[in-house]
Amino acid sequence: MLSFAHAVKLPTFVEMKNLLRGLWLALRHAWRGWRRDTRYPMKEGAFTASPHGAVTVPYPHAQLPVPENGHYRLHVDIEDCIGCDLCARVCPVSCITIEKEKSPTVLGYTRSGAPKRFHLPRFDIDHALCCFCGLCTVVCPTECIIMEPVYAYATDNRADLVLRFGERAGVSPQPAEPGGGA
Numbered sequence: 561m562l563s564f565a566h567a568v569k570l571p572t573f574v575e576m577k578n579l580l581r582g583l584w585l586a587l588r589h590a591w592r593g594w595r596r597d598t599r600y601p602m603k604e605g606a607f608t609a610s611p612h613g614a615v616t617v618p619y620p621h622a623q624l625p626v627p628e629n630g631h632y633r634l635h636v637d638i639e640d641c642i643g644c645d646l647c648a649r650v651c652p653v654s655c656i657t658i659e660k661e662k663s664p665t666v667l668g669y670t671r672s673g674a675p676k677r678f679h680l681p682r683f684d685i686d687h688a689l690c691c692f693c694g695l696c697t698v699v700c701p702t703e704c705i706i707m708e709p710v711y712a713y714a715t716d717n718r719a720d721l722v723l724r725f726g727e728r729a730g731v732s733p734q735p736a737e738p739g740g741g742a
């Protein structure tokens with residue numbers, strides 16, 4: 561019968577030393593990270609001012625600040641859309657689908673005073689295809705298609721990544737809090 565020492569391989573002195581050293585390193589990093597996070601609270605916007613660089617944050621309870629000019633999820637303020645199709649035509653991956661019907665009369669005016677002549681039953685953006693190049697936001701004459709600072713909208717359902725802003729979709733998605741989910 562095997563003795564306990566033969567059945568269980570006991571660590572050597574060197575292995576024990578390495579194990580304790582690794583443990584000490586992990587604890588030291590955790591302690592320093594915790595202290596740094598306390599000294600540079602993100603809500604005060606001083607996170608990136610840390611002279612020691614970034615540390616891990618307890619996401620999703622805390623989120624790193626993101627630059628305003630980053631490329632994020634798209635939002636369409638459909639009330640200001642004139643249905644010109646420029647965004648769909650410039651899109652390199654054809655992920656904007658617009659269906660429109662011409663109205664015999666002017667339907668209203670955008671905030672910038674442009675007349676609206678089209679009903680827009682469908683205005684879909686498939687974020688599973690979008691490459692976030694931002695071209696659609698550049699060509700829009702009424703600046704109604706924008707990138708809102710939302711990046712946390714992961715889902716296990718691909719259909720959830722199609723955002724619908726047209727009249728058929730009912731109420732369009734509202735701009736969310738920075739970093740918030742869809």
Ligand code: SF4
Pocket residue numbers: 634647650651652653654655656685689690691692693694695696697
């Ligand atoms: S950001 Fe680029 S890829 Fe995405 S919808 Fe706009 S034009 Fe298309």
Ligand code: SF4
Pocket residue numbers: 636640641642643644645646647648658699700701702703704705
């Ligand atoms: S470019 Fe702007 S106004 Fe024209 S269809 Fe797209 S979102 Fe609407």
